[in-house]
Amino acid sequence: MAPKVTLHYFNLRGRAEPIRWILAYSGEDWTDHRIEFSEWPAVKSIPPFGQLPYIEIEGQTPLAQAYAIMRYLATQYGLAGADEWEAGEIDALADYAAEANTVLRPYAGAMMAKDEKKAQQIADEITETTIKPFLEKYEKTLQNNQLQSGGEFLVGNKPSWVDFVVVQLMDETLRLKSDLLEQHPLLKGLCERVHNLDGIKDFLETRPDTPL
Numbered sequence: 020m021a022p023k024v025t026l027h028y029f030n031l032r033g034r035a036e037p038i039r040w041i042l043a044y045s046g047e048d049w050t051d052h053r054i055e056f057s058e059w060p061a062v063k064s065i066p067p068f069g070q071l072p073y074i075e076i077e078g079q080t081p082l083a084q085a086y087a088i089m090r091y092l093a094t095q096y097g098l099a100g101a102d103e104w105e106a107g108e109i110d111a112l113a114d115y116a117a118e119a120n121t122v123l124r125p126y127a128g129a130m131m132a133k134d135e136k137k138a139q140q141i142a143d144e145i146t147e148t149t150i151k152p153f154l155e156k157y158e159k160t161l162q163n164n165q166l167q168s169g170g171e172f173l174v175g176n177k178p179s180w181v182d183f184v185v186v187q188l189m190d191e192t193l194r195l196k197s198d199l200l201e202q203h204p205l206l207k208g209l210c211e212r213v214h215n216l217d218g219i220k221d222f223l224e225t226r227p228d229t230p231l
């Protein structure tokens with residue numbers, strides 16, 4: 020039996036959500052520890068860089084930084100590509116998604132400040148401009164991968180952690196604009212496939228409803 024993982028994050032989807040999907044997919048027992056904002060000042064000194072998310076695994080020192088955590092867990096659970104080249108391709112697509120997530124951050128800031136008018140204004144702007152090129156690139160990646168390897172995921176012919184990162188990004192942008200994927204059928208199909216993977220389907224049905 021693999022040592023049990025505890026994931027610490029706020030009670031939000033945010034940076035932890037694709038980590039949760041990796042853990043849910045793994046079929047292993049894990050703990051989804053959600054920290055309230057009121058508790059945070061008292062525990063901020065615990066994680067390595069004073070930030071969330073971080074994970075604890077029995078017998079190890081804590082591991083922080085969302086992408087480092089995902090890479091580590093994905094390697095444990097067969098979600099990090101078939102070889103080192105695929106692992107590199109996965110990293111590249113994940114780093115590209117990190118840029119798209121940066122675009123979404125002002126929206127998250129406005130939501131956290133409970134300024135819904137400003138959040139809506141930001142959502143309208145970014146969905147009309149900055150998000151579209153990301154969608155086009157991911158749609159093209161899926162098209163190329165289908166031609167090259169017959170795969171229905173972003174890299175190779177099985178799911179990897181970057182599928183989870185990109186589908187979460189799609190989920191978040193769909194909350195801003197519900198018809199965003201109408202012109203991107205392959206991305207829409209990827210979202211459905213990932214949402215229905217073993218472990219992830221159950222997790223999505225039972226996760227807490229949070230604003231971000």
Ligand SMILES: N[C@@H](CCC(=O)N[C@@H](CS)C(=O)NCC(=O)O)C(=O)O
Binds near residue numbers: 071086
């Ligand atoms: N590069 C880090 C960034 C982590 C980060 O900014 N975490 C935020 C929450 S999303 C946080 O801990 N904020 C509270 C604080 O810094 O006190 C990662 O990807 O994990």
